[in-house]
Amino acid sequence: MLLILSEEQKEHLRFLISLEIDVILEFARISLDFILKGSSNLKILQAAAQKLGVDINIVKNGISGLQHVFTESSRLMIGEIDFQDSVMTLGFSKEVISALLQLYLENRKEVRNILLEMTLAIPHYHELEWRFDVELASRSLRHQTNPVIIMKLHTKEGEKNTADILQTDPVNLIHLTTELENAMQEMKTAYCRRIVRNIK
Amino acid sequence: MELSSVAIEGVGLCGDSTRVGDRAFRSLVQLTLDILLKKKSDDCLANDEDIISVDNASLKQGYAGLVSLILEAVKMDSDLSTISSMLEDCKWATDRIEYFFKCFQDCKPEMEALLSRFDLFAVLLLKLTPEIRCLDSLPLRDYRKRSCGKLSYLFCIYIYIRTGSSFPHIVDVDWRLDYYIKNNQMEKVNKPMYLITLKTEESGKPQGKDVQFSCSMEQLQDLVGKLKDACKSIERAAVN
Numbered sequence: 001m002l003l004i005l006s007e008e009q010k011e012h013l014r015f016l017i018s019l020e021i022d023v024i025l026e027f028a029r030i031s032l033d034f035i036l037k038g039s040s041n042l043k044i045l046q047a048a049a050q051k052l053g054v055d056i057n058i059v060k061n062g063i064s065g066l067q068h069v070f071t072e073s074s075r076l077m078i079g080e081i082d083f084q085d086s087v088m089t090l091g092f093s094k095e096v097i098s099a100l101l102q103l104y105l106e107n108r109k110e111v112r113n114i115l116l117e118m119t120l121a122i123p124h125y126h127e128l129e130w131r132f133d134v135e136l137a138s139r140s141l142r143h144q145t146n147p148v149i150i151m152k153l154h155t156k157e158g159e160k161n162t163a164d165i166l167q168t169d170p171v172n173l174i175h176l177t178t179e180l181e182n183a184m185q186e187m188k189t190a191y192c193r194r195i196v197r198n199i200k
Numbered sequence: 201m202e203l204s205s206v207a208i209e210g211v212g213l214c215g216d217s218t219r220v221g222d223r224a225f226r227s228l229v230q231l232t233l234d235i236l237l238k239k240k241s242d243d244c245l246a247n248d249e250d251i252i253s254v255d256n257a258s259l260k261q262g263y264a265g266l267v268s269l270i271l272e273a274v275k276m277d278s279d280l281s282t283i284s285s286m287l288e289d290c291k292w293a294t295d296r297i298e299y300f301f302k303c304f305q306d307c308k309p310e311m312e313a314l315l316s317r318f319d320l321f322a323v324l325l326l327k328l329t330p331e332i333r334c335l336d337s338l339p340l341r342d343y344r345k346r347s348c349g350k351l352s353y354l355f356c357i358y359i360y361i362r363t364g365s366s367f368p369h370i371v372d373v374d375w376r377l378d379y380y381i382k383n384n385q386m387e388k389v390n391k392p393m394y395l396i397t398l399k400t401e402e403s404g405k406p407q408g409k410d411v412q413f414s415c416s417m418e419q420l421q422d423l424v425g426k427l428k429d430a431c432k433s434i435e436r437a438a439v440n
Contacts, residue, residue: 125415
């Protein structure tokens with residue numbers, strides 16, 4: 001699968017072709033930095049524009065063009081050859097292409113992690129703390145021996161952390177554990193493995 | 201065991217055969233226990249033909265005394281000799297004390313269960329026939345599914361009238377396994393994802409809230425590992 005770029009994006013990237021390889025790579029590093037850190041630093045852009053003697057908007061467009069190349073390729077999980085071919089159509093030299101490929105492969109995992117965080121968030125398991133108590137007495141009944149397991153379940157939803165305090169008794173705890181173990185085992189069954197193999 | 205003076209007076213009234221006749225006494229003890237166990241409502245006192253012979257004021261105070269006596273005895277787990285000496289002080293005849301003990305001891309485990317939070321298992325094991333006893337290793341939900349008659353009745357008590365303070369009590373878990381393929385931001389995610397719902401019950405509420413969360417394979421492994429640790433430490437505690 002090749003990367004599809006609009007004419008406008010191609011136009012933005014064309015400016016980069018005329019530059020030296022080191023400068024192009026610096027641009028690529030800056031654009032990856034912006035993706036990973038999530039902010040665009042105007043000062044860096046201004047400094048670059050001054051050095052090259054061009055308008056700041058041209059620099060900005062070049063950077064965002066590269067950003068688009070990296071995020072789209074990561075999003076689509078584009079393979080090495082397809083990445084090279086896609087970049088080649090833009091007119092970069094062989095050396096630049098292989099250096100860009102290197103950068104892409106190095107950073108793909110992190111870019112994907114960032115993209116994954118941006119997707120719809122449902123409460124996610126984070127941590128479980130537990131404690132084992134024996135209830136001995138209460139207002140209405142003395143002389144008890146009641147085993148109780150108290151649990152604090154931490155879940156995360158995007159940036160929001162929640163903690164639920166729950167309790168259970170030994171029989172239910174064992175039931176809960178075996179049931180979740182079954183859930184885990186289910187992924188190893190022939191059926192699930194076959195489905196996973198066929199989704200590529 | 202300590203009762204207020206009004207309650208002691210009431211217990212005394214129940215022992216007084218001029219005010220409460222033998223048949224009325226027997227009905228009163230049985231009905232009081234049934235009412236406490238929520239098997240009957242308190243209107244039945246007014247409709248019972250044996251109790252009709254007792255005048256209303258004595259009945260009211262006698263019933264209140266009996267209720268205090270029973271609850272306090274269960275709460276403090278008083279032994280029979282303590283209760284017996286107290287009843288003798290209230291001038292109960294021996295046959296009345298014996299009858300009371302017989303009924304009281306039949307109901308005591310159920311009463312304890314009611315007053316505690318969730319130790320109905322113990323009660324069931326004590327009271328039920330061997331066929332049902334084999335269910336003792338089942339979690340609460342399965343009990344309820346398979347139970348019938350008296351059993352399900354007991355669970356009604358358990359769920360709705362559970363006293364005491366407690367956190368939401370986990371009684372079951374539902375899980376679902378998904379294969380996460382892609383989303384609007386990203387292609388080829390391809391990871392197994394679990395959606396887990398913990399079903400809970402809470403005292404005083406007919407329906408507990410569900411706790412729902414998702415987790416990846418690694419997170420589920422972490423969760424199960426921790427739960428297994430908890431199971432092991434409880435097993436060790438049980439052996440010691």
